[in-house]
Amino acid sequence: MGSVRVRPQTGKLFLDFRYRGRRCREQTALDDTPANRKKARQVLERIEAEITLGSFDYARYFPESANIALFASTNGSTPDAGSTPAFEDFAETWFGEMRIQWRKSHADTVRLTLNKYLLPAFGEQEVGHITKADILSFRSTLAKVSGQKGEGLSATRINHIMTPLRMILNEAANRFEFTSPYHGIQSLRVPRTDVEPFTLDEVKAIIDHVRPDFRPYFVVRFFTGLRTSEVHGLQWQFVDFARRELLVRNALVKGELVYTKNDGSFRTVDLSEMVCDALREQYKATGKHAFVFCGRDGAPLNANNLTNRVWHPLLRHLGLRRRRPYQTRHTAATMWLAAGESPEWIARQMGHTTTEMLFRVYSRYVRNLTRQDGSAMERLLQANFGETQGTASRGAEEPAVSMEQEVSDDM
Structure with a gap:
């Protein structure tokens, strides 16, 4: 079942649906208003009906889309039989399944990590297409982020941010049978801190x-x-x-x-x-x-x-x-x-x-x-x-x- 969504950066609506096993996201020129959402929903329903009947013509609806060449190159077959859900979708599924095991405070922390760091970085990528290089590049950018006191994020904080990413990718790898890109990536070394007891x-x-x-x-x-x-x-x-x-x-x-x-x-x-x-x-x-x-x-x-x-x-x-x-x-x-x-x-x-x-x-x-x-x-x-x-x-x-x-x- 597809959905009509809005891009926060532009305020424009886009259509989110699946075609031949692949997730497709196509931008529209419509502003986010109730009337435009209704119009976009009607278009999406026609698209899904045509997909079901086998009469969907991608180029007719989205003549400027890069997906046209992709689907044309498959000669009607399902592209990438090993396609996987978008990181954003699978992360939400994983979070919903895991939160019952956690304290509310921990669930709130993971939710904040997802919203602030992981979804903006990996949201639209398919979990099966995220590479080790993507992960290491993301981690390197965290080292440049300023913390609450204006200093860079500590190794401990970066490791805490990376933990949900590792868990999500490892779980996706198990479910969709691909090799986790997180394999072999070690946590950053945390300097040992000495306790400071009172005499x-x-x-x-x-x-x-x-x-x-x-x-x-x-x-x-x-x-x-x-x-x-x-x-x-x-x-x-x-x-x-x-x-x-x-x-x-x-x-x-x-x-x-x-x-x-x-x-x-x-x-x-x-x-x-x-x-x-x-x-x-x-x-x-x-x-x-x-x-x-x-x-x-x-x-x-x-x-x-x-x-x-x-x-x-x-x-x-x-x-x-x-x-x-x-x-x-x-x-x-x-x-x-x-x-x-x-x-x-x-x-x-x-x-x-x-x-x-x-x-x-x-x-x-x-x-x-x-x-x-x-x-x-x-x-x-x-x-x-x-x-x-x-x-x-x-x-x-x-x-x-x-x-x-x-x-x-x-x-």
């Missing part, structure tokens, strides 16, 4: 100087290793004070509560006494709401607002190097390693299925690997933070100041 003294300074209503929040971040999305999606129903455990079941991604990042992230985190005390203090302020860390209205915190209005100003005040809040997760891992906890136990706390990433990312922090129950970390905290933190929180009679104070209402 124990820096952690102590942050916790001692942060606003009182945010102290429990940062204690939890520094000493549980939760991801930003996990701590912002944490709900009281998953905090077990009796067992001193925290169940990671959800994550807050772009304002939506979703399933954890992967099966390994669906985990149980052991809590030190210091973290338990911080959560008891937090319960006085937000216990009536579903989310552990939220504003007065019960809505979860906005990560960007918190970063810009609390986190970065605090680092500047303390004279500490500017770092993302995500470094609290790396800090937890390095402190556990420094305390001598078992890598297997740490991997479970972090939500890793194996210790491979632990050794690859934090290898220079591995020391005496003897403990496996969290007690070494407990002793480290008591030695550096003392008993005053816990007793102070247990002795407080008034609920903590609302976490929404001085932070915008849309957190």
